[in-house]
Amino acid sequence: MVKGLGLMVIPVLFLIIGISAITFMFIPSMSTYSVMNENQNNSNTNQSQFSITTNLTLLKQLDLHTLSQSLNNTISDLMDIAEASMNGSNSFGNMPMVNITSEMKMKYHGIPSDLDLEKRNEAKKLLATNKALLYVGxxxxxxxxxxxxxxxxxQTNSSITNFAYRDHFIGAVETNQPYLSNTLNAVSTGEPLAILANPIYSDAKNNNTLIGVQVLGLNYTYFNDLVKSAMLPEDSNKRFVIIDSNGTEIADSSSDNKxxxxxxxxxxxxxxxxxESGILVEKVNGKNMYISYTPIKFAQTNWIVLLMSTKD
Structure with a gap:
């Protein structure tokens, strides 16, 4: 019996020694992987931080940092409004909604001014607290x-009551995301503006049933004031412009040469x-100009900031 037990001990010892050896072999490898992975994460973080720092430095060198920062802050506020409507944080998606009759469409171009005051008051509040907004619907x-x-x-002056043909309506519904139009003319006043549209669903997580599309009309006068505020007294030979991705002017620090x-x-x-961001020398209105440029992300597209200055 003892001999048999002794014979059993030998394989067990070999098994223990084998496991120890395997463990010893793999622990350094696992540690190395962990260090490498940590180094890779640190490298990615450092690259990201370097990219941000480099971009800020470049924008400062191009004299575009102040205006770009102000514009990004405004865009962030506008996107927050869109997100709040999409996730149900405000009343725009609240049910029930008034049933619009043919008579309402003909007479009021929508619901009368004294109906669904909850949503109307929410819209009025947004207009009062966001100077970049011209219209909320x-x-x-x-x-x-x-x-x-x-x-x-x-609403009262509009000759059109259906906007299913507009690219911002189509884009918002097809992408299920906020969608920014290029410059267009308001059907009620004829003034130029862009519209940020976002879909509102009954189930924000699953996008089940479309309740409607919120439309935010952007106030170009606000953006014009924004570019003028970025100018310094010594910048008389410089000109800031903001343009949409179609090349149409949104704002101009100069009152002429549009x-x-x-x-x-x-x-x-x-x-x-x-x-891309950078600087070029290009001919504008027959004159060679230094032009600094940078894109500004806005919803699915970019607005573009140019700074033009005379070439001495």
Whole structure:
């Protein structure tokens, strides 16, 4: 019996020794992987921080940092409004909604001013606290206007009641995300503006049933004031412009020399449209100009900031 037990001990000892050896072999490898992985994570973090730092440094060198920062802050606020409507943080998706009759569409171009005051008051509050907004409205799933604020002139003066053909409505519904239009003219006043549209669903997580599309009309006068505020007294030979991805001017620090078709032809515009920042010398209105440029991310597209200065 003892001999048999002794014979059993020998394989067990070999098994223990084998496991120890295997463990010894693998522990350094696992430690090395952990260190390598940590180093890789640190490297990625450092690269990200380096990229941000480099971009900030570049924008400062191009004299675009102050305006870009102000513009990014404004865009962030606007995107927050869109997100709040999409996730149900405000009343725009609240049910029930007023059933719009044919008579309402003909007479009021949506619901009357004294109906669904909860949503109207929410829109008025947004307008009062966000100078970048010119108009706040809600479209039904078929594109019909439900309401618009300010009620006058944006609802009362409108000759159109269905906006299903607009690219911002189509884009918001197809992507299930906020969608920014290029510059267009308001149907009620004719003034230029861009519209940030976002879909609102009954189930925000699963995008089950479309309740409507919130539309935020952007106030170009606000953005014009923004670019002018970025100018310094000694910047008399400089000119800031903000343009959309179609090349149309949104804001201009100069009160003259507006040419909506000019910017499409500039290489600086094309570079910024492709996501680049930099500086070029280009001819504008027959004069050689230094043009600093950078893109500004806004929803699914980019706005573009140019700084033009005379070449001595």
């Amino acid at each position: 809600l479209l039904l799933p078929n594109g019909d206007r439900y309401f618009g604020e300010p009620y006058s002139p944006y 040419n909506m078709e000019l910017y499409k032809e500039l290489q600086s515009f094309q570079n910024a449209k492709n996501g």
